[in-house]
Amino acid sequence: MDINDLQRENIKNLKPYSTARDEYKGQASVFLDANENAFGSPFLNEVDDAGDRGIQKNYNRYPDPLQLDLKDAISKIKGVPIENTFLGNGSDEAIDLLYRAFCEPGQDNVIILPPTYGMYEVSANINNVEIRKVDLLPDFQLDLEGIAEAIDERTKLIFICSPNNPTGNSIIRTDMETILANFKGLVVIDEAYINYAKQRTFIQELTEYPNLVVMQTFSKAWGLAALRLGMAFAARPVIDILNKVKPPYNINQATQDIALKALENIGQVNEWIKITVAERENLSEQLLALPMVKKVYPSDANFILVQVADALGTYNSLVDLGIIIRDRSKVALCEGCLRITIGTTEENIKLLEALKSF
Ligand SMILES: *Cc1c(COP(=O)(O)O)cnc(C)c1O
Numbered sequence: 496m497d498i499n500d501l502q503r504e505n506i507k508n509l510k511p512y513s514t515a516r517d518e519y520k521g522q523a524s525v526f527l528d529a530n531e532n533a534f535g536s537p538f539l540n541e542v543d544d545a546g547d548r549g550i551q552k553n554y555n556r557y558p559d560p561l562q563l564d565l566k567d568a569i570s571k572i573k574g575v576p577i578e579n580t581f582l583g584n585g586s587d588e589a590i591d592l593l594y595r596a597f598c599e600p601g602q603d604n605v606i607i608l609p610p611t612y613g614m615y616e617v618s619a620n621i622n623n624v625e626i627r628k629v630d631l632l633p634d635f636q637l638d639l640e641g642i643a644e645a646i647d648e649r650t651k652l653i654f655i656c657s658p659n660n661p662t663g664n665s666i667i668r669t670d671m672e673t674i675l676a677n678f679k680g681l682v683v684i685d686e687a688y689i690n691y692a693k694q695r696t697f698i699q700e701l702t703e704y705p706n707l708v709v710m711q712t713f714s715k716a717w718g719l720a721a722l723r724l725g726m727a728f729a730a731r732p733v734i735d736i737l738n739k740v741k742p743p744y745n746i747n748q749a750t751q752d753i754a755l756k757a758l759e760n761i762g763q764v765n766e767w768i769k770i771t772v773a774e775r776e777n778l779s780e781q782l783l784a785l786p787m788v789k790k791v792y793p794s795d796a797n798f799i800l801v802q803v804a805d806a807l808g809t810y811n812s813l814v815d816l817g818i819i820i821r822d823r824s825k826v827a828l829c830e831g832c833l834r835i836t837i838g839t840t841e842e843n844i845k846l847l848e849a850l851k852s853f
Pocket residue numbers: 584585586587588612656660685687711712713714715720723724725
């Protein structure tokens with residue numbers, strides 16, 4: 496399987512933008528090549544201790560287009576080589592770039608597996624790429640036969656979200672392996688919630704499958720949703736194509752600096768993951784004891800899907816108390832369901848008390 500043949504024709508022939516700093520090799524100390532402000536940035540004057548906090552001071556300079564320092568730190572934690580790592584302005588950028596690089600608008604198609612994350616469809620619509628929907632089975636697992644029937648020679652991508660949003664379950668690993676081994680396009684496994692799962696990540700299988708793309712994010716367990724930083728891991732040809740198509744400076748310097756600092760603190764992240772999983776199990780149990788709750792779906796994520804007697808009514812009553820959850824009751828296979836993010840212990844207690852008061 497040659498990934499380069501999967502690209503759109505115009506991308507195959509694309510001559511990428513060459514940045515000022517791509518064009519010299521070796522050491523330099525005077526940079527008069529990129530029309531930057533050589534004096535500095537006003538930010539520096541306000542934040543005297545920026546350096547002490549490990550934040551770079553030279554925001555007047557364009558950032559590293561390939562984010563090598565940050566990728567190096569990610570590589571040390573994930574065990575994935577730098578050349579198999581792509582960083583995007585959120586996973587959302589990686590999703591969009593996959594469409595732009597591999598899907599010919601108006602001709603190619605992709606497969607999504609509802610109920611699932613909304614951006615796969617929105618991004619397809621923006622890029623004018625046909626979506627083929629193969630609903631998950633009632634147990635929220637893959638309909639392998641349905642997927643096989645939906646695939647044709649113009650199917651470029653299949654998006655599998657595991658653990659899945661909004662259902663919370665992990666997809667059976669052997670089912671994903673079946674698709675990886677048989678599908679002739681890219682299989683995108685979105686592991687945004689993998690840190691909360693019992694299931695193993697797929698990033699160890701990159702050498703096994705040339706068509707595997709694993710997406711992870713700093714928005715969930717890493718607590719950095721505001722930064723907009725997503726990761727995609729894949730074999731070298733896929734990463735090279737994404738790098739060719741991305742905006743040259745897609746990850747800004749502040750994001751690179753803050754993410755690097757965060758990666759030094761993985762102990763804190765692991766601690767929060769443990770607490771979140773414990774809270775998830777506790778909240779699930781307590782919700783199940785409420786008369787209004789019909790079903791609590793098992794979750795491998797930092798949220799739970801809950802079927803209640805009156806979803807919209809419950810949602811609105813919570814809003815009146817200033818507690819916001821997600822009403823998913825109009826989503827296929829999620830009739831009567833609410834999606835509840837696991838909060839702090841105090842927040843979860845507030846939610847339970849509110850529900851008990853209705
Ligand atoms: C939250 C979430 C993401 C994260 O997207 P970012 O753009 O990285 O914030 C990705 N996929 C799924 C399924 C999610 O729920």
